[in-house]
Amino acid sequence: MSRDPSHDILFDTIEIGPKRMKNRFWQTTHCMGAGSERPGTQAHFRGMKAEGGWGTVCTEYCSVHPESDEYPWTSARLWDEGDVINLGYLCDIAHSHGALAGVQLWYSGIHAINMESREVPRGATQLSSNVWSSRTVYAAEMDEHDIQAVINMYVEGAKRAEAAGFDILEVSGGDSTLPVQFLERRYNKRSDKYGGSFENRARFYLELMTALKQACGDSCAVTTRFEVDTLMGADGIQATDEGIRFVELLSKEGVCDLWAVKIGDYEEWGEDAGPSRFRKSGWMTPFVKQVKGVVGDTPVVVNGRFTSPDDMVALITGGVADIIGGARPSIADPFLPKKIEEGRLDDIRECIGCNMCVSKFVQIGQLQCTQNATAMEEYRRGWHPEKFDKTESPCSVLVVGGGPAGMECARVLGERGYDVHLREAEDALGGHWKDVVRMPRLEEWARVITYREAQLAKLKSVEVHLGVGEMSADHVLSYGADKVVIATGARWLGDGMSPLGHAPIPGADAAAPYCLTPEQVMAGKEVPGGRVVVVDGDGHFTAIALAEMMADQGKEVTYVTCMAEVSEYGAFTLDLFNNKRMLQEKNIAHHRDTWVESITADSITLYNIYRQGPDLHDPVAGESPRNQSTKTLELPCDAAILVTSRASNDALYRELKARRGEWAAQEIQDIYRIGDCHAPRQALNAIFDGHRLAREFDSPHPQYPLPWIRERQIWQAETYPKLGDARPNIEPEP
Numbered sequence: 001m002s003r004d005p006s007h008d009i010l011f012d013t014i015e016i017g018p019k020r021m022k023n024r025f026w027q028t029t030h031c032m033g034a035g036s037e038r039p040g041t042q043a044h045f046r047g048m049k050a051e052g053g054w055g056t057v058c059t060e061y062c063s064v065h066p067e068s069d070e071y072p073w074t075s076a077r078l079w080d081e082g083d084v085i086n087l088g089y090l091c092d093i094a095h096s097h098g099a100l101a102g103v104q105l106w107y108s109g110i111h112a113i114n115m116e117s118r119e120v121p122r123g124a125t126q127l128s129s130n131v132w133s134s135r136t137v138y139a140a141e142m143d144e145h146d147i148q149a150v151i152n153m154y155v156e157g158a159k160r161a162e163a164a165g166f167d168i169l170e171v172s173g174g175d176s177t178l179p180v181q182f183l184e185r186r187y188n189k190r191s192d193k194y195g196g197s198f199e200n201r202a203r204f205y206l207e208l209m210t211a212l213k214q215a216c217g218d219s220c221a222v223t224t225r226f227e228v229d230t231l232m233g234a235d236g237i238q239a240t241d242e243g244i245r246f247v248e249l250l251s252k253e254g255v256c257d258l259w260a261v262k263i264g265d266y267e268e269w270g271e272d273a274g275p276s277r278f279r280k281s282g283w284m285t286p287f288v289k290q291v292k293g294v295v296g297d298t299p300v301v302v303n304g305r306f307t308s309p310d311d312m313v314a315l316i317t318g319g320v321a322d323i324i325g326g327a328r329p330s331i332a333d334p335f336l337p338k339k340i341e342e343g344r345l346d347d348i349r350e351c352i353g354c355n356m357c358v359s360k361f362v363q364i365g366q367l368q369c370t371q372n373a374t375a376m377e378e379y380r381r382g383w384h385p386e387k388f389d390k391t392e393s394p395c396s397v398l399v400v401g402g403g404p405a406g407m408e409c410a411r412v413l414g415e416r417g418y419d420v421h422l423r424e425a426e427d428a429l430g431g432h433w434k435d436v437v438r439m440p441r442l443e444e445w446a447r448v449i450t451y452r453e454a455q456l457a458k459l460k461s462v463e464v465h466l467g468v469g470e471m472s473a474d475h476v477l478s479y480g481a482d483k484v485v486i487a488t489g490a491r492w493l494g495d496g497m498s499p500l501g502h503a504p505i506p507g508a509d510a511a512a513p514y515c516l517t518p519e520q521v522m523a524g525k526e527v528p529g530g531r532v533v534v535v536d537g538d539g540h541f542t543a544i545a546l547a548e549m550m551a552d553q554g555k556e557v558t559y560v561t562c563m564a565e566v567s568e569y570g571a572f573t574l575d576l577f578n579n580k581r582m583l584q585e586k587n588i589a590h591h592r593d594t595w596v597e598s599i600t601a602d603s604i605t606l607y608n609i610y611r612q613g614p615d616l617h618d619p620v621a622g623e624s625p626r627n628q629s630t631k632t633l634e635l636p637c638d639a640a641i642l643v644t645s646r647a648s649n650d651a652l653y654r655e656l657k658a659r660r661g662e663w664a665a666q667e668i669q670d671i672y673r674i675g676d677c678h679a680p681r682q683a684l685n686a687i688f689d690g691h692r693l694a695r696e697f698d699s700p701h702p703q704y705p706l707p708w709i710r711e712r713q714i715w716q717a718e719t720y721p722k723l724g725d726a727r728p729n730i731e732p733e734p
């Protein structure tokens, strides 16, 4: 297939300072958990995007000096020769695919927690960090000497970046970093020439860009990532006021080769990396458009979960931006530009905006993606998102269950040349995900199903059988497949069993009319009366979504969770604050640190899980050593929705395993289980499980993952720096 001519504009070359980008696809700065510490993972992850056609691939935020360190979160770093070597590998791979390599120069000022370096950061004003409010994080207020020293740190970092091979030096002026702390009134309380008036507050950022341009501007593009609006109204930076005045100032001075624009600040970076529950594709466009309006020919990058080439073209022809940025779209599909170029739009694996990628990084892990099981596995497992080793021992495989894990497993088995039958009891593919995508705000998540459905339909070696009802063990054994994969999912428990105490709730029984599981709600079981309590022992999206659904149906809703936060996992996916705003807006009462003592047909009795008090008594057999307390809160209620915990639908697998003696007679070589049937889990892990099994299907024991490459320092290898090495001098000349 060839590219649709209406998309040609996306493949124009773009000049960025002294560099030329081969098209308009820019993989925007985003963290992933490898930094400079795991060079193979970093380089092959970014390199895959370069191979997939992104004209520029950027690192995550990259510390220019140990005074700004966010350990244990893994940023890139440009502190010494070791980092130059490690990040140099990324540049080499990016260049080998014709892409430019960008690095985001980062100094966090008053938000630098410095848990590794233990150094004291410098800031515009000595204030307590509002990002890490409880951690006693302050900076030392900078005098003019410090200002020059910090600019020198950036310049030293930039020179190391240049030595590593980077083409683009992007100053982070987003996520409330130091340049923004100078610019923004709420961080800058100075009364010298760096504080007070707008011009004074802009001075540090301007001097920094000027210094970088002078030091590296002939060979590298010097650009910035700027938060043009902090969404705080007149208290912060506004796109219609100081945000745009700053863009004009830097443009006039000619010290910025490209603007990559974002909104929001570090406390609430979910306004930038907006989850699809609250932000639809393109939500930043009105802000970015202001920037393009004042920078003339200087290129502007726009982000906003863009996956449709038509939308991308409209952004360019509509004068919003020159370059299409993609952080999450490039994670979900590193080959997005190539697929547009080749006119293979059906094959685009669109990001669903679930922010599971963010959530893994926020938990100090490494990025993972719901849509792309190969993300971060490029180096350590050698997986390519578009290439699959053909099997040398093709055989027939029966996959039982067409939920996310079963679909993914069947897809990859089909790509590998196995003869696959995917059998789904219901009339449509998707399993429990079909319910999920009908809950409020989750419609974009349907792409998990639609992408796989479309891919399966193209695979000649996969037959999909729908509406075939649940398979019995006898049927599986006599089906005629060489190998079997059981992917029968999981179900919500109807007795209120939860992580708290691992005990059912007295009176909870989904067989009663007044108790419902999420599946029952979505299957249309009547929710009686006007007062509903949603009981959340799960902490992810299901309970909060059902609470909103009930409120939208006009019910009086109370949300109860044993956890410290409403929909606690939302803190990791950056949904938390808007979840709270939604509860306020829809008058949904909520109780945290609270659980359920009992449920009846007309009431629910709640208790605070810390009601027993802090003191311990001497131990007495059969008694709790804490103070006894029977404090409760009884709420009248007509229905309780139990989102408490799940259990695998593994009865079929267990029966088949128990009948292992019959397999040989039926010529069955092996039977595996994947996804929620193995253990209930987040969808991305279920999908990964199906993908991994299929990738390793011809290994000796496919149920067990093969070893992967573990990047770590091996004892006695050389270290950078060595004890006793000097640091580059960043002190200004006297």
Ligand SMILES: Cc1cc2nc3c(=O)[nH]c(=O)nc-3n(C[C@H](O)[C@H](O)[C@H](O)COP(=O)(O)O)c2cc1C
Residues within 6 Å of the ligand: 028, 029, 030, 031, 032, 060, 061, 104, 172, 174, 175, 225, 262, 272, 273, 274, 303, 304, 305, 306, 325, 326, 327, 328, 329, 357, 358, 361, 367
């Ligand atoms: C996992 C993750 C990490 C991110 N890390 C950074 C970062 O280090 N620096 C930065 O400026 N933006 C960072 N961002 C924000 C993105 O660059 C981008 O502005 C945002 O995700 C919206 O673009 P998108 O819709 O194309 O994903 C990150 C986003 C994600 C998803």
Ligand code: SF4
Residues within 6 Å of the ligand: 328, 329, 331, 332, 350, 351, 352, 353, 354, 355, 356, 357, 358, 368, 369, 370, 371, 372
């Ligand atoms: S994890 Fe979700 S939000 Fe992140 S890139 Fe993948 S699909 Fe998109």
